[in-house]
Each structure stands twice: as structure tokens, then as C-alpha cells.
Amino acid sequence: AQSVTQLGSHVSVSEGALVLLRCNYSSSVPPYLFWYVQYPNQGLQLLLKYTSAATLVKGINGFEAEFKKSETSFHLTKPSAHMSDAAEYFCAVSLPIKAAGNKLTFGGGTRVLVKP
């Protein structure tokens, strides 16, 4: 079975500062990894995904994440925070196996507050 741990349920950053959200995973086979963002009172939107191609993945809104197999990590970063980045972020994992049904296992989420 796979699992995801997001370190820090809340992160506060100043506008213009680096955003770093941490995600570690556990999986019996090399997984696919995702970051989703949820704005207040909305559904989830895909930021980026890793599917065994390049280990550095670029997503929307200036976010990127690096897959590190040796550290079982998939941390999300953005060089300069914007007020519009205030949201909750979820890391998720799935198994690249047809029988797995494309299912996602989510971490607990990290809520980002951006200070002016």
C-alpha cells in the first residue's frame, strides 16, 4: 500500500519569498506523484505531475517539484510567492498499474498563508 506524508499542516510565507512544501511518500513500486491546489470553496486543480520522465517537473503558476527517489520525496517549490498562492496544497500518489484503477492516495494537505 502507498502513503503520503506532508510535513506542516500550515505554512506562512511573505509575498516574494520562497514557497517550499514538503511531501514524502511510501510505495511498493515506483509511483506516479501529483500536487493539487484547492482554493477556498472550490474543487482540486492539478498543479503538476511526475510520471517517470524528467525528475524536475514544472507546473502551472510558476510551481515546480523534484522527484528524489533516494529520499522518497516530491517537494513543491515556487521562487517568489504571490498573494494569489494562498490556498491548500495536496500531494498525492498513485500506482502505475492498470489494476490500481488510477486511484489517488492523498496527503493531509498544507495550507499556505501569504503575508503582504
Next chain:
Amino acid sequence: NAGVTQTPKFRVLKTGQSMTLLCAQDMNHEYMYWYRQDPGMGLRLIHYSVGEGTTAKGEVPDGYNVSRLKKQNFLLGLESAAPSQTSVYFCASSTFAPDRQETQYFGPGTRLLVL
């Protein structure tokens, strides 16, 4: 193209009442999912479907039933609601590809309060 829609947006139930949540997608996706979101726990999979007429249990299926009679619709039922089922429910859908992970597209959610 509305994507994934959910009905209703908000509902209040009394303990023991029943209700059905409707999810509809217009993207011709094969796979559909129901998740619940609770503070600090992320999203947890309740049930999912890999095609019309098929359903399977997810991580937290107890107290819920589902049906997928039409490809575009996925219904989530609560036969006898309990306060522990107070949550935000999200539906998602994705297409299927045998050699890659397809993105799941999420609906806007249904807030359910069980008193």
C-alpha cells in the same frame, strides 16, 4: 463543456435520514471517483468506478453505496446518515490509458452536515 458537476452544493440531514449525491461529467471519462475531505486528513477515496455498471470499494466505503448506471453519472448514497459522515464530498473523473497516469478532474464539492 461543464466538466464535473455535483448536486447538491450543500445539504443538512438529520441522523438516520438518507440522501443521494449526484455527480455528472461531460468529458466521456471511463473512470469516476467519490472522495470525502476532512480537516487534516486530505481526501480519502470512498468508492470508484472503472466503467458503466461497475463499482469498487475505496479506502472508507462503510456507510455508503454507489451506482454507475450511465457512463456520465456516478451516484453516492447514504442510507442512514450519521454525524461522522459530516464532510465535504468530491467527485472526480478521468480517462483511461494503459501506459500512463491520467489526470483526475474534480467537481466543486458537496458540503454535508449531519445533525
